Amino acid sequence: MPRAATAHIKPTAASSLRMISDGSDRMERQSLDISKTTYVSLIKAPKDAYIAFAEKGKSNAQMQWLKVLHQSILGGCYVGFGGLLALSVAGNMAGTWFSNPGLVKMTFAALFPVNLLLIVMTGGQLFTGNSATCAAAKAEGMITWREMWTNLFFSLAGNVIGCALFAATANYVGLLKGGTGALATSTAVAKCSMPFMPTLVKGILCNWMVSLAVFMAGASNDLAGKLVGCWFPISTFVGIGLEHSIANLFILPCALLLGAPVTLGATITKNLIPVILGNFIAGSVIVAGSYSYQFGALGRRSREKFRQYLKERRILQNGLANGVVNGVNGDTIAADKAINVSAAETKEVSKVFE
Secondary structure, eight states: OOOOOOOOOOOOTTOOOOOSSOSTTOSOOOOSSGGGOOOOOSBOOHHHHHHHHHHHHHHHHTSOHHHHHHHHHHHHHHHHHHHHHHHHHHTTOHHHHTTOHHHHHHHHHHHTTHHHHHHHHHTOOOHHHHHHHHHHHHHTTSSOHHHHHHHHHHHHHHHHHHHHHHHHHHHHTTTTOHHHHHHHHHHHHHHTTSOHHHHHHHHHHHHHHHHHHHHHHHHBSSHHHHHHHHHHHHHHHHHHTOOOHHHHHHHHHHHHHTTOSOOHHHIIIIIIHHHHHHHHHIIIIIIIIHHHHHHSHHHHHHHHHHHHHHHHHHHHHHTGGGSEEEOTTSOEEEGGGSOOOOHHHHHHHHHHTO
């Protein structure tokens, strides 16, 4: 049987195109035996999607800071495009506003997600997404704390600049007039009138959805799948009325430029600070932490601890007949303090952690 041809890329010292994962931990693998080859589908398995998610965080965190800032400014502008589109259409549905406000909200939610698709497809940087991907990369030991915090700082700074510039541009060319401006103003007033903790919790719930949108977009290998992955989670948080820090960085400046009855200090202390904190908690803890536990390093450490526990229990069980047993670390343990667990039970429990 002829040997399958394999293409090789000659490694160089300056090469930056290096896979973070060697493929041994992926579910989709290729075998020299064609009958045993698992072909890559249009969507990655959950574990493979998480690996790609963490790899994306590594790539972002190790990018030159000036490029992070540049891509974050563009990302802020793309959020502005999506926000302005939603405000322009939903804000001018005046006849429908009072008779069917749910339809107006659904329209806003359906149009807004175009921004994340633009960001995902162009390699843009968004603080909310980076809080999850970079945290995943840190959990897997791919980056340092310094690299993670540097990326988050410059991505947030760039998003602030991009959103503010886009809001100023929209106001300058007269796109914030009429119902568009009225909706931006009323939205900003409502966002700055809530207490700190409810705003923070809304930020947590919001970026849970945004981070999953980034996760799902990365799980897909084609444009249609990325579109679906972005659209539905983003529409969900917008339709519910949750708090996204970068979207607020566009809407709040629009309202300030229009003379809304809110101050710059109120927008920062009553909205942006709790929302940014909530967004970070959701991305780094709920999404990155959860899936690192399920598929990555955090879970491996937990499984190792449990295997050590089972090992000690087996030693205790095997030594019960002798009256005393030696612990895992060589300590002598009285038999009456040992816990007798059947071999079948130990085997069944250990299966859960394999």
